[in-house]
Amino acid sequence: MAVLRAFETDDYCPDYGIMILADTSQAWDPGEDPQIPHHRDRGDMPTGAFAGSxxxxxxxxxxGLSDHTVRLELHDVSPPAERADADDVLETPFRSSSGELTLTTVTGGYGEADLLLGDTEWFRVxxxxxxxxxxxxHWLIQFWPDPVSEPPVWFARSSETGDQLAGVAGDIEALLRWTPRLPLETSIDDLARRLLVSSSAVGEALVVAEKEGLLHLAGDDPLRISLGRRTSS
Known part of the structure; x- marks a missing residue:
């Protein structure tokens, strides 16, 4: 268990309130079309209530009005969790194209690599x-190889991110984007445990998400959730 590479800056200032880590090149092979993440080519980078991948x-x-400290780490295996003083902690899959990551901004484009990931394609972050x-x-963003691509899960959540119904709706959409086979069969309580929010917040967020066209529902026990608006038959 070791840190293979690291990068740190104490003066990162995002614009539009969004921090971005991006592959220095996102030129995918024409025939390369993995099952997940869904909506890979949609062109947006949704953050949900906190972060997304x-x-x-x-x-x-x-x-965007403050400088942030950002530390990036590449590990050989899953590192010990350091959550004691963290407000928000999320684990999510990540798929690498170039093997190089740059810490950039919405308008910053792709600069030189800040963290080299190597030839591995699938990571947990x-x-x-x-x-x-x-x-x-202070941000700590840790990567390690992981071919399993388990959907995102929260380990700590502040009231700030838990009270954003629109953000929680985006978090549910993120689960779907990283779920290989849709519809996702689940329950309100299971979603609440994975997202670290109350069951009532999940119910309200599902209403918001369906209204916004992020997903549509079928059934009650279990819930069957699919991406996008319901198509008319």
Whole structure:
């Protein structure tokens, strides 16, 4: 168990309130079309209430008026969880294209690599943040190889991210984007445990998500959830 590579900066300032980690090149082979993440080529980088991931990118909500400390780490295996002082902790799959990551902004484009991931394609990534005074945060973003691609799961959630119904709706959509076979069969209580929110918040967020066209529901026990708006037959 070891840190293979690391990068750290204490003056990262995002724009539009979004922090972005991106592959330095997202030129996928024409015949390369993995089952997940769904909507790979949709062109957006949704963060949900806190952070999200896709094929070649990770995006997180970060105050754009403050400098943040961001530390990136590549591990050989899953590192010990350091959650004691973290407000929010999320684990999610990540698919690498170039093997190189750059810490950039919405308008910054792709710069030189800040963290080299190597030839591995599939990773698990843990995104954690803790307050660092004012609107500043200390971010720890850890990668390790993982071909399983288990859907995202929360290990710590602040009231700030738990109270955003639209954000929780986006978190549910993120689960679906990383679920190989849809519809996802689950329950309100199972979603609440995975997302670390109350069952009532899940119910309300599902209503918001369906209204926004992020997903549609079928059945009650179990819930059957699919991406996108319901298509008319």
């Amino acid at each position: 896709g094929a070649g990118w990770i995006a997180a909500q970060a105050d 843990r995104v954690a943040r803790r307050p660092a005074g004012g609107a500043r945060y």
